[in-house]
Amino acid sequence: MSTTHAPTKDRSAARTLARLWPYVRPVRVRLFAAAGVAVVASCTGLVFPLVLKWMVDGPVADRDSAGVWLGALYLLLLGIAEAGLFGLRRWLVARPLSRVEAEMRADLYRHLQRLPVAFHDRWPSGQLLSRGTTDLMLLRMFLAFPLTFLLVNAVTILVGVIIMLLQDWTLGLVILGPAVPVIVTCVIFERRYAHVARLAQDQVGDLTTVVEESVLGIRIIKGFGRHRSQARAFRELSRKLRGTELHKARLLATIWGVIVTLPELALGATLVLGTVQVADGSLSAGTLVAFLSTALALRWPVESIGFLLAMSQEAATATERFFEVMDESPETHLTPVEEAPFRGAGNCATSPNGGAPNNDGIRFTSVSFRYPDAPPDSPPILDRIDLHIRPGESMALVGATGTGKTTLTALVPRLHEVTSGHITLDGEDITAMPREELRALVSVAFEEPTLFSTSVGDNVLMGAEEGAGQPELDRALAVAQADFAHALPQGTDTKVGEQGLSLSGGQRQRLALARAVVGKPRFLVLDDPLSALDVHTEAAVEAALRDVLADTTALIVAHRPSTVLLADRVALLSEGRITAVGTHQELLRTNAEYAHLMSGVQSANPEQEDER
Ligand SMILES: Nc1ncnc2c1ncn2[C@@H]1O[C@H](COP(=O)(O)OP(=O)(O)OP(=O)(O)O)[C@@H](O)[C@H]1O
Numbered sequence: 211m212s213t214t215h216a217p218t219k220d221r222s223a224a225r226t227l228a229r230l231w232p233y234v235r236p237v238r239v240r241l242f243a244a245a246g247v248a249v250v251a252s253c254t255g256l257v258f259p260l261v262l263k264w265m266v267d268g269p270v271a272d273r274d275s276a277g278v279w280l281g282a283l284y285l286l287l288l289g290i291a292e293a294g295l296f297g298l299r300r301w302l303v304a305r306p307l308s309r310v311e312a313e314m315r316a317d318l319y320r321h322l323q324r325l326p327v328a329f330h331d332r333w334p335s336g337q338l339l340s341r342g343t344t345d346l347m348l349l350r351m352f353l354a355f356p357l358t359f360l361l362v363n364a365v366t367i368l369v370g371v372i373i374m375l376l377q378d379w380t381l382g383l384v385i386l387g388p389a390v391p392v393i394v395t396c397v398i399f400e401r402r403y404a405h406v407a408r409l410a411q412d413q414v415g416d417l418t419t420v421v422e423e424s425v426l427g428i429r430i431i432k433g434f435g436r437h438r439s440q441a442r443a444f445r446e447l448s449r450k451l452r453g454t455e456l457h458k459a460r461l462l463a464t465i466w467g468v469i470v471t472l473p474e475l476a477l478g479a480t481l482v483l484g485t486v487q488v489a490d491g492s493l494s495a496g497t498l499v500a501f502l503s504t505a506l507a508l509r510w511p512v513e514s515i516g517f518l519l520a521m522s523q524e525a526a527t528a529t530e531r532f533f534e535v536m537d538e539s540p541e542t543h544l545t546p547v548e549e550a551p552f553r554g555a556g557n558c559a560t561s562p563n564g565g566a567p568n569n570d571g572i573r574f575t576s577v578s579f580r581y582p583d584a585p586p587d588s589p590p591i592l593d594r595i596d597l598h599i600r601p602g603e604s605m606a607l608v609g610a611t612g613t614g615k616t617t618l619t620a621l622v623p624r625l626h627e628v629t630s631g632h633i634t635l636d637g638e639d640i641t642a643m644p645r646e647e648l649r650a651l652v653s654v655a656f657e658e659p660t661l662f663s664t665s666v667g668d669n670v671l672m673g674a675e676e677g678a679g680q681p682e683l684d685r686a687l688a689v690a691q692a693d694f695a696h697a698l699p700q701g702t703d704t705k706v707g708e709q710g711l712s713l714s715g716g717q718r719q720r721l722a723l724a725r726a727v728v729g730k731p732r733f734l735v736l737d738d739p740l741s742a743l744d745v746h747t748e749a750a751v752e753a754a755l756r757d758v759l760a761d762t763t764a765l766i767v768a769h770r771p772s773t774v775l776l777a778d779r780v781a782l783l784s785e786g787r788i789t790a791v792g793t794h795q796e797l798l799r800t801n802a803e804y805a806h807l808m809s810g811v812q813s814a815n816p817e818q819e820d821e822r
């Protein structure tokens with residue numbers, strides 16, 4: 211998990227936050243208008259002291275009660291105007307900001323869908339979940355408050371200070387005294403807070419991963435009686451997060467303390483100085499009242515700077531985490547290093563008629579593969595694989611567990627990219643086809659039958675073209691011997707639970723198989739699709755599949771002889787190489803490793819290999 215925790219040192223919060231501009235741009239008019247309204251509203255607050263000054267030095271001094279009432283009316287109107295303006299600001303920003311959040315979330319989701327499988331192998335899901343939820347919420351809050359109010363407060367403080375200096379410049383200088391230490395504290399705080407904010411948000415991600423895993427794995431946890439240790443692990447993580455949050459709180463308390471205390475001291479000093487001056491007669495009582503109430507009106511704008519800065523830091527962290535995902539490059543149409551030269555000259559190397567699509571089936575030419583995160587000196591999982599599956603043929607792929615069968619099948623729909631070599635479908639290099647086209651051509655069913663929390667019918671029809679309906683669905687269910695679907699409470703409209711956990715393993719497998727065959731694909735890649743079925747059901751599926759496979763070119767990973775019998779020929783994968791190709795019977799006779807794999811009997815002659 212720690213791979214996703216990027217260092218935060220020397221990050222400029224402002225520069226990071228500037229990356230939000232493309233999302234903010236469409237709503238900029240409203241946002242700026244709202245900021246303008248807020249500045250006006252906030253400065254309206256600074257007019258109060260001036261009215262007070264007028265009242266104290268005028269009507270109050272003259273004991274003119276009508277004048278006092280007039281002053282009170284002015285104050286009331288000012289109050290109403292201020293409240294109305296702040297209300298208007300809220301109204302202006304609410305809708306555009308929820309739009310920004312929704313847009314960013316949609317973008318993130320779209321991007322996650324387009325990122326390669328290798329990315330998802332690497333990133334814990336909780337880290338992605340927390341980025342799509344908590345972090346985006348932080349960003350919306352940032353755009354709503356700190357972004358506006360840092361500006362509003364700065365303008366208000368500036369105007370307030372000018373007003374105070376104009377009232378009495380000596381008192382003004384006294385009140386400005388704490389400015390330097392406060393600014394220094396803010397800078398130090400910023401840097402420290404950035405670090406802890408990042409830590410906290412990453413820890414939320416880790417926590418989310420644990421929650422997600424334990425919810426999905428609840429059967430295992432209960433089955434092994436691990437709820438206590440799981441709870442302990444969770445407590446440990448949440449204790450860490452709490453520690454980080456407390457650290458944040460301590461930093462916030464420190465800056466708050468400094469920001470509140472120093473100005474307060476300065477205020478006390480001006481109160482004493484001002485009173486002395488009024489007693490001397492060198493300052494009017496009204497001016498002192500105006501000065502002090504201006505200073506008091508600036509208390510909130512100054513004090514709130516601490517948490518506005520904190521929120522901005524959290525938003526900068528959230529932005530950084532958001533773009534860490536967005537900056538990952540999605541699956542590209544062409545992989546830049548390999549394909550460009552190959553596309554022009556290469557196809558003729560593998561297809562007899564020079565690259566134009568033909569009936570060539572699936573062909574692996576010198577395909578090597580290693581996982582991107584594998585240590586560089588480790589041997590490749592697949593090593594110069596040459597394999598030809600003739601058009602209309604079904605080829606079984608057999609090999610000991612962990613030899614790379616699943617990996618090999620994943621290369622055909624380009625879930626992983628070959629490290630070197632190439633794969634062609636009917637003579638056309640798969641890297642030269644748009645991915646959508648490739649994936650429409652190739653259907654897959656994996657060992658783990660993944661279903662989505664929607665209806666049975668929708669799950670199966672996912673594998674079909676737009677517009678496919680009940681007839682296609684029924685046919686596919688029949689092929690996969692998944693007629694049980696019709697007997698479900700609402701037939702094929704029955705919703706399956708999250709990940710299809712409301713169905714049995716074999717039922718899920720058959721639905722996944724139905725999904726693979728529903729689109730009558732030209733190429734079919736099945737990774738041990740029948741492992742959870744009893745022999746009778748398996749035989750029935752095979753009989754029905756034979757019809758489908760008649761004009762489909764198929765690669766089928768198999769562990770059991772019964773599945774192998776479905777195929778025309780068998781290829782044996784051993785230590786990263788295809789060591790034998792032939793019919794089941796041939797290989798049984800000639801290849802000891804194959805015979806061993808199929809029978810479970812210790813081979814008599816392990817040397818007898820490589821009979822291609
Ligand atoms: N995403 C991955 N990242 C790194 N290594 C992986 C990844 N997936 C699989 N491997 C490694 O690749 C090797 C081959 O795995 P693969 O799943 O292809 O085997 P398999 O032949 O399908 O095995 P089985 O018969 O058990 O399904 C294994 O050693 C495995 O550890």
Ligand SMILES: [Mg+2]
Nearest residue numbers: 615616617657
């Ligand atoms: Mg496998």
